[in-house]
Amino acid sequence: MTTRRQFLITVGATATGALLVGFDVQNAARAEGAAQAVGDYVVLGQDGILQIFAKNPDMGQGTKTMLPMLIAEELDVDWDRVRVAFAPVDGRRYPLQWAGGSMAVPINWEMMRQVGAATRAVLVQAAATRLKVAPESLITRSGQVIHPATGRRIDYSSLALEASRLPAPDPNALKLKEAKDYRIIGTPHTGIDTPAIVHGEPIFGIDTVVPGMKYAVYVKSPVYGAKLKHADLDAVRKAPGVEQVFALEGIKPPAGAQIGLAPGYAPGVAIVGRNWWLVNQARNLLNAQWDDGYGASHDSAGYEAQAHTLLAGSGKRLTDKGDVEAALAKAAHRVEAEYRTPFLPHLTLEPQNCTVSPTATGLEIWAPTQFPNEGRDLVAQTLGLKPEAITVHMRRCGGGFGRRIMNDVMVEAAAIAIKAQVPVKLLWPREDDVAFDYFRPGNYHRLKGGLDESGRLIAYAVHGVTFTRDGKLIDGGEINADMAPAAIAANYRLEQSDIAAIAPTGWLRAPISNALSFVHECFCDELANAAGVDPLQFRLTQMRAHLNEPPPPSGEPGEPTYDLRRMVPVLERVAERSGWGKAPRKPGIGFGVATYFSHRGYFAEVAKVKVEADGQWRVLKVWVVGDCGSTIINPVNAEAQVQGAVIDGISHLRNEVRFDKGAPAQTQFSDFDLVRMPDAPQVDVHFHITDNPPTGLGEPALPPVVAAIANAIHDACGARLRNLPSTTAMIQSGRTDGASKAA
Structure with a gap:
């Protein structure tokens, strides 16, 4: 039984299997006239100002603003009366109190709205008792309970103490707002901490x-x-x-x-x-x-030599669908290539x-x-x-x-x-911050693709080399099967070989996907070129031919699988917005496209890149279209997340960490080619709204841009990037446009 001191709901199992355990009311006997806590998330002041606690960490992804927006919407208050603070660290009172994997929205979308709705429900009940009317006869608006029949109004602040003593409402009886009634969700709001950041206030x-x-x-x-x-x-x-x-x-x-x-x-x-x-x-x-x-004998050169040897053979089969070798043998066009992605640092601005x-x-x-x-x-x-x-x-x-x-x-x-x-x-000084990072692990891939005479992909084989420690796969080193080729190739094989490594590794924004997108989306362009088909049309044709087939298995149990029916319209929209194929050809200017399903988001992106005669390149513009479900909670922050993902993606093409005798060779910001303000491209952002549950935006926009830029470089000068980071020498040696190869 829910007690009076466990004020708000015990929610049924959420999509993550977590339970929202209700609010332990603090200081319920507080004197009249003081600010009153109504549960663990809301404090009502006598001046009409509400404080809402944000339970999850914020590192720039906007959760400190977004989560209170969800509560405030269902609570039916005006946003300008809301103040926000971090919640105390307490996993019992504040379930799933962490940040990562773009999961803040999927986990909290329903949970936080139920918090607001339950808080509103007990405030209405308290008002009904005071006015001696039925709760059903009352409505709420702008932080007040209103009795339309008589015009009487009671501010939430004067009901807080009474409301805090009421039993929790039945979660099944809570009616959440319909999207058409939203006044806060879906409207742009400046980040709660933005003014403090601009003014240099000590909040970090x-x-x-x-x-x-x-x-x-x-x-x-x-x-x-x-x-x-x-x-x-x-x-x-x-x-x-x-x-x-x-x-x-x-x-x-x-x-x-x-x-x-x-x-x-x-x-x-x-x-x-x-x-x-x-x-x-x-x-x-x-x-x-x-x-x-124990790390003194480990270095990048050794890793690369081992990978070269391993790729020449075969690995452990993770996925084996159909008969790849037979399909390759009868293919009208065969393409083979090797790709490499490097170790990368996080390089957070705050060490x-x-x-x-x-x-x-x-x-x-x-x-x-x-x-x-x-x-x-x-x-x-x-x-x-x-x-x-x-x-x-x-x-x-x-x-x-x-x-x-x-x-x-x-x-x-x-x-x-x-x-x-x-x-x-x-x-930590910056040198330590880089040297003792948990790096995004690199990996190596040999790919084989086969197309029939009509240009249909009939075979796709991947042999990936990743890293282990003490016989276990390192963090961030997974080579997943939930990618486009697995969804559209009738014959598909994924093999894995391992190299023992000692460097600490972890998860970098859009982990795993940020490397695999480059490998597979660039190889997709190679297949399109072999078929003599426009790369964007090639993708659409392959996807449309398989729309009614079951999706491939997810890389994680219980996670959504790649649904081609969601990717096709996203790719169509980005083609429209970018004017794909309609711009007149200009020397040194190229366009590239890529798609990726990552962290529950479906994104397609087009990059416009200029390659100079000396091999230097610059991204001029990126068009981004994403399907992140039915609702963009805060458009201001959503657009900023996509823009930041594009900037990060550019840096992924330019940088690496190499190891020499058991230590990183790069330890300073000056050792990395980071995007400066003058080099930042224009970013056109569009969200394709669907009926699917909303999801997060911190990560899924990043993976496609890495490949889109690499494909655009190839379109501009003919140089195919298969080994990151890109260098001017690499581009010069691979170009086919006849441009000068002199620096």
Whole structure:
């Protein structure tokens, strides 16, 4: 039975299998005249201002604005009366309190609207009791309960205390608004934190300051797995601003585990003092000596040599449909190619940081993290504490892209604070932020495709080489089968071979898809060229021929599968918006197209690229059309997410991380060719609205743009990019347009 102190709903199983456990009302006996909490998500002030708590982390994807919009819509209040704050970190009161996988909308779309509807329902019940009328005779508007028959109105704020004492409504009796009645959802709203960001207010993790706080750096070996042999701690102690210096032995994580996801942290030396600049300068006096470490023999050149050997053979079969070899043997056109995608860093603008204060019973932590509850549990498991003794405060993240799923910096900061017995802010310098990243893993592919005389794809074979650690596939290294070729090729084979690696890996924005899209969508263009067919028309023809066939199996159990019926209209729309095939040909200007199904979103994109005589290239414009379901909750943020995905995609073509003797060779922003403002292209964004459930936008717009740009480069000059990152030498050696190959 739901008690009065478990105010709002217990919802039936959501699409994710999670339960929304209702609001434990805080201070229900609060005096009249004070702000009143009506459940865990809403606080009503006597001035008519509402505070709504956003339960999920925000790293720029807009959840801190979007989730309260859903609540406010069903609560029937005016958005200009809403104030937003992060919810406390509490996985029981705030289910699924994390950010990643573009899942904020699928998980919370119904859940948060039910929160608003349930809050509204008890406010109406409280008003009905006071007015001595039936709840059905009342309506709500702009934060008031109205009795139309008499014109009497009661502001929500004066009903909060009474409402907080009522039992929870039956979730099955809640009637959510129809889309035609939305006043907040679907209308553009500036991000809640945008004014603070523009004004430089201290809202990010890196801005955290607590009483008595000291600053820390943590010096680790550049070679993975190395231990400290010797360090000149006395020289560092004498440096200006340094107050404490000590070595930590670290804890080796379990076999096959990532340090950010399992108990463990690397050995190193902590330097603590009153000024971060000074303690970071003091690390130059450390003269640390390390043993070789288990990673010393690993490097990119070795990976590439192994991949070349493996691709010459066969691998473990993950998918085998039809008879690929027989289909290839009778194909009118056969195409073979090898593709490579590199390791990539996250390069968040805000480097890794965490502030930890020891308390009488445990720890208090302020962290820019995508997984706050999991971070708390990781700290507890690693350092032998009870999770309930640790309080975590979410801070705004200055970019995440999957890097802040890993909470390794929380563990390091906690270990340093416990040893130092003072509040500590651990801030990684940029060199550490790159060197100790959890990189997007690279992979290698040999592809074979066969077309019949009509240009129909009849065979598709993939042999992919990825990476393992301790015999287990590394994070982000999956080679999925839920891609276009699997949906349209009657004969399809997917094989996998593995290389043992030690570099820490993880999930980069649109993980897995961001690499596979380049490989398969560029090879799709090669097939179209072999058939002598326009690449956009080639895709449409192949897809339309298979619309009534069952989709391929999903790469993840329970996840939606690739539905060609949703991709076809998206591709048709982008052809219309870009004027595909209608622009007059100009020297050095090319157009490329690509599609991809990623994170429940269907996207098709066209890129317009200019390639100079010296091999330099620039993206002039990108047209993006996406099907993300029935509703775009906040159009302002949705468009920004797509634009950001395009910018990220350009950088994916230009950059890589290479390893030399167990350490990354690139460690600074200056080591990477990032897109600057003058190089940013125009981005035309259009959402194709369908009847499907709404989904997230942080990731699915990224994968197609990588391939669309590469295909546009080929269209402009004839150079086919199969090995990223692109270089001017690569383009010059492959061009067929007769342009000068002199720089």
